[in-house]
Amino acid sequence: MTQQQTWSERRGGIQPRAPRFDFSGVPRRWFGGLALPTHLANGANLLFPMGERFFVRSVRHFEKVIADDPALLADVKAFYRQEGHHAGMHERYFEALEGQGFEIQGFLRWYRRLAYEGIERVTTPEMHLAATAALEHFTAILAEGALEQRLLDAAHPAMRELLLWHAAEEIEHKSVAFDVLKRVNPSYALRMAGLFFATVTLGGFWAAATLMFLAQDDALHPGTLRELKQVRETKGVQDRSIVRDVFWAGIKAYARRDFHPNQMDNEGLARAYLEEAFGAS
Ligand SMILES: [Fe+2]
Ligand SMILES: [Fe+2]
Numbered sequence: 001m002t003q004q005q006t007w008s009e010r011r012g013g014i015q016p017r018a019p020r021f022d023f024s025g026v027p028r029r030w031f032g033g034l035a036l037p038t039h040l041a042n043g044a045n046l047l048f049p050m051g052e053r054f055f056v057r058s059v060r061h062f063e064k065v066i067a068d069d070p071a072l073l074a075d076v077k078a079f080y081r082q083e084g085h086h087a088g089m090h091e092r093y094f095e096a097l098e099g100q101g102f103e104i105q106g107f108l109r110w111y112r113r114l115a116y117e118g119i120e121r122v123t124t125p126e127m128h129l130a131a132t133a134a135l136e137h138f139t140a141i142l143a144e145g146a147l148e149q150r151l152l153d154a155a156h157p158a159m160r161e162l163l164l165w166h167a168a169e170e171i172e173h174k175s176v177a178f179d180v181l182k183r184v185n186p187s188y189a190l191r192m193a194g195l196f197f198a199t200v201t202l203g204g205f206w207a208a209a210t211l212m213f214l215a216q217d218d219a220l221h222p223g224t225l226r227e228l229k230q231v232r233e234t235k236g237v238q239d240r241s242i243v244r245d246v247f248w249a250g251i252k253a254y255a256r257r258d259f260h261p262n263q264m265d266n267e268g269l270a271r272a273y274l275e276e277a278f279g280a281s
Contacts, residue, residue: 006175006262006267007075007172007173007174007175007267008175008179008260008261008262009262011069011071011072011074011075012070012071012072012074012075013075014074014075014078014079014082014172014173014176015078015172016078016081016082016085016169017082017085017165017169017274017278018085019089019161019165019277019278020089021089021092021093021158021161021162022158023092023093023095023096023158023159024096024099025156025158026093026096026100026156026158026159027100027156028100028101028102028217029217030155030156030159031154031155031156031159032154032155032230034154034227034230035214035217035219035224035227036214036219036224036225036227037151037154037227038213039210039213039214039217039219040206040210041155041159041163042097042102042209042210042213043206043207043208043209043210043212043213044142044206044209045090045093045097046094046104046107046108046111046209047111047202047205047206047209048086048087048090048166049086049087049088049090049091049094050087050108050111050112050115050116051135052083052084052086052087052090053083053084053087054115054116054120054128054132055083055132055135055136055177056079056080056083056084057128058125058128058129058131058132058177059076059079059080059129059132059176059177059180060080061125061128061129062125062129062180062183062184063076065180065183065184066180066183069183072176072179072180072183075173075176076176076180078173079173079176079177082169082172082173086166086169089162089166090162090166093162101216102213102216102217103216104212107208107209107212111205111208111209115201115205119201123197126184126185126190127190127193127194127197129177129180129181129184129194130181130190130191130193130194130195130197131194131197131198131201132177132181132194133177133178133180133181133191133194134191134194134195134197134198134199134254135198135202136170136173136174136176136177136178136261137174137178137198137250137253137254137261138198138199138202138246138247138250139170139174140170140171140174140261140264140266141245141246141249141250141264142167142170142246143166143167143168143170143171143174143266143270144167144171144264144266144269145245145246146163146164146167147164147167147168147171147266147269147270147273148266148269152164161277164273164277165277167270167273168269168270168273168274168277169270171266171267171269171270172267172270172274174261174264175260175261175262178260178261181194188257191254192255195251195254195255199247199251203247
């Protein structure tokens, strides 16, 4: 085994970690005192627990298909545990959000009914897996941005540690669902249908959750949009946008016929963070 091997090439090496975070001192606008960056992250936080349990259900449905590949199966099981820890820890942050005065239960009920009691029930297991593979691609791109740009330097330390741990593990397991999908059904059309499904659902639910928080924080006005520019200028990071650099760049890469998550060169960032925070990768 060499350091150059990707996590996918040395299958069987994914390692779940279960750090604890104390959210008790997190203020309402924990991201540099700014409403939009805070609520973009809060919005994503609200989607994670149910979304990650959906990812686990989607892959587990096809576990038998990869039973003849013990290394991939070991990584699939580590993927369940990583996503389970992420879901649990983001859910613990729900209590802090309520403590900060936000009403989130109405949104969570609507999201559960529409996404998991509605859309999930009327779509096929193959579509769930294809959507999961595409959503994992988007989360890996978001993770790369978080680790590379040091954007989270402006965040409250507990939130920074939560998001960087999650980001690094997303990169660590970024190819697991994709490799299971390839074994289950390598059809390009199915992969593209999953990409479409993932883009529409992630974009729609994330925007809805962010708007819900902004409305409750009296920040639904044009001045709020300028805050993203302020973060970039404060931190001196390169100009990035979620629509262009996450969704559009992610779609273009994923739509290549020969795409594989390992082509995204971001493992070094994740390894460096895991080494720094946990002492080993
Ligand atoms: Fe996760
Ligand atoms: Fe993930």
